[in-house]
Amino acid sequence: MSDKLISWAGTFFLLFIFFFPLDFLGDFQREITVFLFGDLTEWIANIVFGLENVRIDFSSDSISMLVFIGILLVLSLGITTLVSPKYIQKVLSFSKEAIVVYLAVVLMKYGFDKVFKAQFYLPEPNILYSRFGNLDRDILFWSTMGVSRSYSVWTGGIELLAALLILIYRTRVLGLLIAVGIFINIVAINIGFDISVKLFSLILLLMTVFALKDDWIPIFHFLVLKKETKLNETRDVQGMLRPLGVFIKTAFLGSSLVLILFPYISSGNYNDDISERPSIHGGFKNTDENSDLQYIFFHRNHYLILMDKKEQMRDFHYASGPRGLFLLKDDDGKEIHMNISYEKKDSLIILNWGSGEIRAKELNWKKMNALRPLFHTVIEKVE
CATH class of the missing domain: 2.40.128 (Lipocalin)
Known part of the structure; x- marks a missing residue:
């Protein structure tokens, strides 16, 4: 039963990585997802939720994302049921490698955004002149974080460190453990302050836990039982596919890094607090x-x-x-x-x-x- 559940989860995460749009990587993912799942998502939203002309953008915590995740869960269950177990193991190995790269890219994106003060931006005057009790919790949290550049740089630096450790094979487990702590905190913040990326951050947390599926028992033996143990050092991608896998991984990471950093490099501004405002502001x-x-x-x-x-x-x-x-x-x-x-x-x-x-x-x-x-x-x- 546990093997079936792991296979189902791994297949779902792989489909999610392929089809859930990351806006900072461009529009191609969204266009493909809308083409493949847009009409079905709209039809299910109409049947289940009674909504017509629902917004199909698959943004986090939207109706379209909830329906889309349901579709992927059913699709991944079908794949897990129909495909031979020997091929499922290959899918799981590929899924784990894809998750590792995906998590590193997401951590790099939000890490750089924090370091360059583009996520928790300086609160606008209309927020500063509003009474504390009149503001929604999500605006309160965002504005409080935005007044401290040092805290933003610190948290962004931790996310970038986790991304780097994840990409280095020998430090991957440490990086993933740090990422678990990061995502637990993010999920708690999103739920506690009603910030509308709750579902996406929860999936990132579950992905990180899944990426450590072969290491949880050795970690438990070492940290809790105080037993001498050795982490699994067998690489998932072996044989003739390794060079191709390394090329694809390097190309994706490189292009993602360019897309993440290009807005900052092109503007020459690495601190949003001092970025140019309109002439009347x-x-x-x-x-x-x-x-x-x-x-x-x-x-x-x-x-x-x-x-x-x-x-x-x-x-x-x-x-x-x-x-x-x-x-x-x-x-x-x-x-x-x-x-x-x-x-x-x-x-x-x-x-x-x-x-x-x-x-x-x-x-x-x-x-x-x-x-x-x-x-x-x-x-x-x-x-």
Whole structure:
């Protein structure tokens, strides 16, 4: 029974690696998956969940991903049942090697994103001026992590170390054990803070456990029973296929590394905290104290956000035109033409549309306590 379960899991993980889209590697995986499974996924989502026109993007924690995983589980069960056991063992060997490379690439992606401060980014002014209790847990977690570059670099460095150890055969077990700890923490964070990559991170954890399937008993004997033991040193990929396997693995790792690092190298920016923002960016306070509108924020992703005194927000995506003309569009597609003038010397911004006008004073949001680079060696120096 356990052999059947392991075979089923190994086959599922292999199919998942082939077909679950990793956006940072390009669109080819998504296009292939949509072509092969898109219509079936939409049909099942309609039958099971009663949803029409469901979004088929297979992003983590989406309906399409849940259905897609169900399809892969059934497909892998069929393969495990129909294929001869001697071939299944070869599939498992290939699956284990594929998982190792896959985990290394994922760890490299998120490791570099943390080191270069692109995952836990600096919180935007509209978040900084919101009350703690009004923020959702996922935004709270993301924003808290974003105020500390040193912690981001530290956690990213650990993920990169795990990836490196996994790729070196003699240190693979150590790297996988570190990865188990990393993914357990990530799964706990995603569940505890309701971050929408729960299912993907759980599958990564299960993959890591599977990659150690031949080593758990020796590890238990060594760590718990204190017995002298030796880890399995037999390589899974042998014979004439080894050179081909090494070539494919090297090519995939190399191309993945290029795709991961290219955005940073092309921009020349290795710290997102200091990356270039739009010409108008930041927070502004309405000078009319009798108005219900309290703050105006310009988000780095070209959003104009209005916050009232009850901290209710309304956002518009904007595109700038000539002579201070801005085209604003809300979630319903409604368009507003607005003239915006910014007097930098007075730190004043003026918004005009039709007969309406708002004057707002710029806020020095970068001096807020959350962004101050404080470090205390002793508690007596804490203010």
